Amino acid sequence: MPSMASVLEDPSLERHFKGHKGAVICTDFNPNRKQLASGSVDKTLMIWNLAPKARAFRYVGHQDLITGVQFSPSGHLVATSSKDRTVRLWTPTMKGESTVFKAHTATVRSVAFSHDGQRLVTASDDKSVKVWSVHRQCFLYSLNQHTNWVRCARFSPDSHLIASCGDDRTVRLWDTSTKHCINCFTDPAESATFVGFNSSGTCIASSGADSSLKIWDLRTNKLIQHYQVHSAGINSFSFHPSNNYLISGSSDSTVKILDLVEGRLIYTLHGHKGAVITVAFSRAGDLFASGGADGQVLMWRTNFDKKSYQDVLQQHSRRSTPDPAPHLTDIHPRTPHLHRQQRSAIQISPAVADTQSIDPHVIELGRSVHSATDLLSLYQSPKRA
Template sequence: MEDVVTELETALEYQLDDKDIVQDDMGPFEEDGSLDDNVEPFLSHDDTGPSDPVGHCTDVSKDGKLLASGGHDKKIVLWYTDSLKPKTTLEEHSLLITDVRFSPSMPRLATSSFDKTVRVWDADNPRVSLRTFFGHSAPVISLDFHPIKDDLICSCDSNGEIRYWSINNGSCVRVFKSGTREAHLVRFQPRHGRYLAAAAGFIVLILDVETQAIQHLLHGHTQPIASVCWDPKGEYLASLSEDSVKVWSFISGKEGMCIHNLSCNENKFHFCVFHPSYASLLVIGCFQTLELWNMSENKTMTLSAHEEIIAGLASSTVAGLVASVSHDKMVKLWK
């Protein structure tokens, strides 16, 4: 475990820069100074105070070339990951940004907001939004692109209503109401797109995307679920509450089984994402720190990362990087 942890720590510590090259065989890196020396943060905006944090949600484009961040200032900033410089700022939403997601197959970006709308943008030329979806009667909390059907996007509002939208037609094609009247965190199963994970309260609903039938109800959390994420292959789902993280199998014959469980000792959990290069590693955002959880050995290590709560994490399997966004108004890249 010590050798593996050393390798993982260094891989996450390296800034994304032209001079930093990841070894093709993923062998151990040499130690090269402190965490602050090896991670280059970039500040989003200077016109927001600590009580109005920029850092709320983030995503990395699938090719790893762009990063999007959004928050309470009602803006989405697109960054070039190679230069750590902003590409543009998107300012059409009228209230705080709740979620940002890149399409897995096209240069598209989708954003949701407390203003009850979902907007779709051309990531290459995002001067104005391509589509604005109206129909939610409450703030939109979460959204996602289908991994195979380029035309399909889903969103969920704070009343628990999930809407499926056609990007080409600009219309709502389906509505699912869970009856819980709670906000759902929605994420399509990568690669396959057969399932939609919708977490609300203490439960994760696994919906069949075609039929909208509930295939699984994942129970076990004793605190409200704050984050859900799939591994890149769509074989495992992680669900996180402030006191625990659970990993569920979606391999044939073991669907819906909880195979890993981690309890919080001191620092409350806030967000999680599977590491893009290590299948058995989950990255967990806490207050000021990142927890690296080696699930196969059930061991963790802690990295100092931010000055406030880590509110969002994203990863790119192509670039092998992890992005973290925090209420300290900083976005950081780790490689």
């Protein structure tokens, strides 16, 4: 198959980063700076500066593998969760300061900021979801209706809701003002591995160990799209800021790109040797990252959001005979159209070595733990949560 990367509108592999000594579990872009964070089985947080030849920073402090990472909305803090049962807040600077939340009684699977940066939500194998004050560095409340490990929890864009999912095969929706579970989506087939809101907060998606990805409309509480385009479990996904696209990373070693408006798979990206464990769009949507069991972090330029998929297909001189692509309102809520992999999806297999990425000089930081006062003096303190 000829290379597809030469066509401008296709996603293209921009850089690859090597520095982790184990599988890459989580990634996130800084909202305000050209930085990418990654956490790994090697227990370290890496901050990659996207400028050419810029130094990278390795932050040491966790006693076990890092399971989740997210920049604060300001970009001045980074939160990480770990199998060591703690959450850390880092200042991604040369000082390498961090403060520790002794968060749970078992592995902490995920960590995420609220939209205003004042709160954190964590999910754990102790079957709980917990909410914390960033400014006061303290526990606020716990959500406790899951009956098995909780794999992921996220705030809605307006922070009025929390979505969580886990090995009890449920996706739960919580009201942050009442602390009550207001909805529960059950999947009898398989445990849910990841959950997330789209940027408008009107939909949530969840992925499963059974390779499926489902999208619910929160205005109607109905399942509206169901995709089975991977051949193994989905470990992570990310909505494009436009809400028109979604990327997913799977244990089948691929990244898939879905067009949510047309309801179809449009790209399959090859580049990792082994499972793809994490994917993340940048806040602008012009870049996305993937990390995997091969210890690599790949950074891709989106490109495909600049032009319609049909135009791209024509440039490739390919003829498409995919599933019919009903609009969301055309899908019967009780029997959502199941979208499987189509032959028309464009395959992209870049030669990773050809990106000419130079392994950056890595500076190791962060063994000391500093007080909350020291940590928070580096940015303007928000109002008390």
